Amino acid sequence: MQAHPPGHLANIVEALDALQCGAVLLDRNAVLIHVNRRMGEMLRVDPKDLIGRDARTVWPKHRIARTITEGLRRFEEDREGEATLPLPGGKELPVTVAGRLLGPAPPFSDIRVVTIMDISQRVLADELLRDQHREVSKLSDTMVEMAIELKHHSERLEQRVRERTRELHDANMDAIYMLAVASEARDADTGAHVRRIQHYSAQLARGLGLPDREAEKIGYSAILHDVGKIAVPDDILKKAGPLTDEERAEMNKHTLAGEQILSDKSFFDDARKIARGHHENYDGTGYPDGRFKDAIPLAARIVRLADVYDALRSPRIYKPAWTHDDTVRAIRDGAGTLFDPTLVRVFLRLITEGQLAWPQQQADS
Ligand SMILES: [Fe+2]
Numbered sequence: 005m006q007a008h009p010p011g012h013l014a015n016i017v018e019a020l021d022a023l024q025c026g027a028v029l030l031d032r033n034a035v036l037i038h039v040n041r042r043m044g045e046m047l048r049v050d051p052k053d054l055i056g057r058d059a060r061t062v063w064p065k066h067r068i069a070r071t072i073t074e075g076l077r078r079f080e081e082d083r084e085g086e087a088t089l090p091l092p093g094g095k096e097l098p099v100t101v102a103g104r105l106l107g108p109a110p111p112f113s114d115i116r117v118v119t120i121m122d123i124s125q126r127v128l129a130d131e132l133l134r135d136q137h138r139e140v141s142k143l144s145d146t147m148v149e150m151a152i153e154l155k156h157h158s159e160r161l162e163q164r165v166r167e168r169t170r171e172l173h174d175a176n177m178d179a180i181y182m183l184a185v186a187s188e189a190r191d192a193d194t195g196a197h198v199r200r201i202q203h204y205s206a207q208l209a210r211g212l213g214l215p216d217r218e219a220e221k222i223g224y225s226a227i228l229h230d231v232g233k234i235a236v237p238d239d240i241l242k243k244a245g246p247l248t249d250e251e252r253a254e255m256n257k258h259t260l261a262g263e264q265i266l267s268d269k270s271f272f273d274d275a276r277k278i279a280r281g282h283h284e285n286y287d288g289t290g291y292p293d294g295r296f297k298d299a300i301p302l303a304a305r306i307v308r309l310a311d312v313y314d315a316l317r318s319p320r321i322y323k324p325a326w327t328h329d330d331t332v333r334a335i336r337d338g339a340g341t342l343f344d345p346t347l348v349r350v351f352l353r354l355i356t357e358g359q360l361a362w363p364q365q366q367a368d369s
Pocket residue numbers: 229230258282283
């Protein structure tokens with residue numbers, strides 16, 4: 005065992021012992037010429053017990069032996085890497101190992117200096133960092149899951165709101181139909197009339213280029229055009245023969261009565277205009293106000309045409325249903341007098357394209 009280094013190494017040994025990292029000197033036969041103090045502390049051994057030993061035999065079964073062998077094989081090369089050193093009690097010390105020749109010329113070129121840095125703190129910090137990273141990943145996974153769950157929840161809520169809105173709309177429509185049918189039932193016609201008026205009016209509005217929502221609104225508002233007939237006495241409403249002037253005047257009041265019956269909610273805005281204006285003629289000869297052209301609300305002009313079209317095509321006590329051709333001719337002839345000529349053009353186009361057809365009427369004709 006070589007307890008004292010050769011004289012030419014004394015200064016170097018002194019320098020190595022002052023280092024904060026582990027350091028060893030070994031020769032080409034793997035003999036440990038020196039092991040510094042810090043190295044002894046790291047390995048928890050007395051450096052003197054190692055000096056003079058073949059480094060490969062210190063931990064013969066540990067993989068560090070292979071690293072030492074490899075270092076000897078490439079004795080001249082500067083090498084650097086990470087490794088672990090065995091500690092008493094089976095523990096492992098993570099280290100970085102850097103080896104190079106002590107000098108370029110003999111005797112220093114026959115000695116390798118190997119510095120060993122304890123990186124257990126760094127490894128611990130790395131592990132801590134990895135743990136934190138895993139935690140953050142888990143947390144972000146959880147957050148993603150929560151965000152997805154929230155999104156699903158809000159979609160379910162939206163779906164419920166849509167369903168409720170649809171139910172409310174349907175309930176409103178039911179009420180509208182019931183009201184319309186109740187007023188119509190006192191007349192000669194049935195409830196089917198109002199649904200046809202709804203269809204024709206919505207189609208005419210679409211044909212004019214109105215947005216679908218607006219067209220639909222005009223459609224369901226049209227259902228209530230004759231709701232004011234509730235206020236007309238039965239003996240006038242159901243009279244088989246022609247009406248007297250007085251009775252006619254009373255009958256015509258269904259327009260004003262309809263407007264009054266409908267609430268002032270914005271939902272019924274179009275319906276009120278339609279109820280009041282659906283007997284106005286484009287040339288100003290209609291009732292109750294004798295308005296003409298654009299002074300008549302568009303929705304009322306639309307229903308005027310739809311109402312007459314349906315009345316002509318339907319049988320009444322006092323007349324059979326007109327044929328398709330006769331009806332179309334009458335509407336065309338009414339352009340500019342009874343009806344808005346623009347609407348008549350739209351009507352004729354829809355008729356030609358088959359877009360006005362009502363399923364039940366298709367069956368009749
Ligand atoms: Fe009417």
